[in-house]
Structures are given as structure tokens and as C-alpha cells.
Amino acid sequence: MALRVLLPLLLLAAALLLHQAEGVDNPASDCCLKTSQRTIPIKWVKSYSIQGPESGCVLRAVVFTTKKNKKICFSPTDPAVQKLIKDLKNPRRNTSQGKPKRQKRKQV
Known part of the structure; x- marks a missing residue:
């Protein structure tokens, strides 16, 4: 008789534990x-x-994500990494990487 009561309770407990583990x-x-x-x-x-x-x-670590969606880990104390973070935070960063854009000449 005790087995009839205990078995459903054990199954319920197992189901709840599995549900929590998945989440x-x-x-x-x-x-x-x-x-x-x-x-x-x-x-x-x-x-x-x-x-x-x-x-x-x-x-x-600092994890950089490349344009090809690869993740590369670097030490946050590395000066080159700190400079790269600073450059990424700069909103005025030129996307052409330092190449000045040509301006059209106005004809007078």
C-alpha cells in the first residue's frame, strides 16, 4: 500500500527536478x-x-567578437587591448581606418 502512494510522489519529484535542470x-x-x-x-x-x-x-578577460563572429579572448591588463577598447568607444572613429575621404572640388 505504501508503494502505491510513494511511487507517484517519487515520479512527481523526479519530473520537477528534471524540469528545473532544463531551465x-x-x-x-x-x-x-x-x-x-x-x-x-x-x-x-x-x-x-x-x-x-x-x-x-x-x-x-576581454572578449572581442570579430566581423566573422569569432570570439577571441585577451588579457584586460594588456596595453594594446586597453587602447583597442578606447578606440572602439570613440564614436568619431573613422571606418576607413585613417584614410581621409576625398572631397569633391567645387567649380567656380
Whole structure:
């Protein structure tokens, strides 16, 4: 008799646990495990984000997303990375990467 009552309760508990486990979003699954020592040209970069303990990751890193949607991790203390972030934040950044635009001559 106890089995008839206990079995449905166990099945219900198992179903609830499975439902909760499916809904858990693990932010640490997309964390950088190491950082690159290379440099990346600004013209390749579309955006960046910063990861660290506040985002569920052990390693603090700057994650640049390229225009080809690849993610590359860099050390946030690297001066070249800090300069790249500063350049990305600058709204007056020229998209032609330093090439001045030609202006039309006005004929008098």
C-alpha cells in the first residue's frame, strides 16, 4: 500500500527536478579558458565584452567578437587591448581606418 502512494510522489519529484535542470542557463559554459598574446586589428572587431567572476567565469578577460563572429579572448591588463577598447568607444572613429575621404572640388 505504501508503494502505491510513494511511487507517484517519487515520479512527481523526479519530473520537477528534471524540469528545473532544463531551465538552468549556465553562463560559465561560454567562458574563456586562456587569453591570446597576439594583437587584433581594429578593422576586424565588431564588438567586445568583459568576462569575470561577476559573469560566472573564473578568468577575467576581454572578449572581442570579430566581423566573422569569432570570439577571441585577451588579457584586460594588456596595453594594446586597453587602447583597442578606447578606440572602439570613440564614436568619431573613422571606418576607413585613417584614410581621409576625398572631397569633391567645387567649380567656380
